[in-house]
Amino acid sequence: MGITLYTNNAFSSISDPDSYSPGFDTTLLRRAEIFTYTGIGSNLMPGEGLPSVAGAPSIISGTPFAQFANNVSIAHLNLGIQDSEKQTWFIYFNPNSDLTQRLIMSSYGGTSPSTLPGAGVMVSTAGTLQLGLGYHDTTTDAYSVSFATLTGFDFSKPALLCVTLNGTTATIEDLTHGLSASVTLSTGRVRAPNTIRVGKGAVSLWGSAAATSQIGAYFVFDRVLSVDEKTSMREYIRRCIQAKFPAEIL
Numbered sequence: 001m002g003i004t005l006y007t008n009n010a011f012s013s014i015s016d017p018d019s020y021s022p023g024f025d026t027t028l029l030r031r032a033e034i035f036t037y038t039g040i041g042s043n044l045m046p047g048e049g050l051p052s053v054a055g056a057p058s059i060i061s062g063t064p065f066a067q068f069a070n071n072v073s074i075a076h077l078n079l080g081i082q083d084s085e086k087q088t089w090f091i092y093f094n095p096n097s098d099l100t101q102r103l104i105m106s107s108y109g110g111t112s113p114s115t116l117p118g119a120g121v122m123v124s125t126a127g128t129l130q131l132g133l134g135y136h137d138t139t140t141d142a143y144s145v146s147f148a149t150l151t152g153f154d155f156s157k158p159a160l161l162c163v164t165l166n167g168t169t170a171t172i173e174d175l176t177h178g179l180s181a182s183v184t185l186s187t188g189r190v191r192a193p194n195t196i197r198v199g200k201g202a203v204s205l206w207g208s209a210a211a212t213s214q215i216g217a218y219f220v221f222d223r224v225l226s227v228d229e230k231t232s233m234r235e236y237i238r239r240c241i242q243a244k245f246p247a248e249i250l
Contacts, residue, residue, distance in 0.1 A: 068199025070102035070211035076199035092216035099127030101207030118194030131172035148183035
């Protein structure tokens with residue numbers, strides 16, 4: 001069931017089984033949640049599937065953010081779709097001044113044919129925000145990840161992140177603070193998609209099993225959005241969040 005949020009007054013919403021009319025082009029919008037409106041485990045986009053909720057993620061009282069765990073058994077969302085050749089993600093992320101190594105929103109599963117590296121946003125061992133783009137090297141038959149580091153990212157402030165997957169090139173942007181970084185796979189390396197998750201990544205995969213991440217919203221499109229569309233998305237998410245939490249800066 002779709003939920004139409006009226007962006008001039010985001011407190012007002014209706015349930016509508018046939019449409020989602022947010023004021024931007026919803027073509028190939030696969031997953032969309034703004035947790036302060038939808039709760040956890042819903043989908044604003046009608047006609048699409050729902051994520052699977054593992055453990056007990058919860059909304060942090062007095063904030064627009066839900067808390068997810070970097071642990072397979074505690075609190076994460078399995079979106080039930082894979083990263084693809086042409087895709088755009090939006091993630092409203094509160095770093096909470098936490099530099100602990102962890103996956104934030106990612107399809108990383110490992111570096112083997114049975115645990116593919118996927119793609120996604122993560123905090124590195126050095127405490128930097130990175131976009132990882134997994135690949136299979138067709139020459140060596142190895143599976144690994146190439147990284148783009150978002151230099152200058154401020155872990156003390158929430159940010160609306162945007163990930164663009166476009167063939168062998170991936171870009172991460174901090175739309176709130178005007179930062180960007182990209183990575184392109186070299187010849188002979190092909191993408192190795194996996195299932196996207198919000199949170200999750202047991203200690204054997206990436207970082208601390210005790211780590212947590214705070215996320216207020218996410219959207220996944222199975223297409224590459226234009227610059228103008230990204231601006232419209234930022235404005236939409238901002239209006240929805242600020243209607244309930246006016247102090248939030250997106």
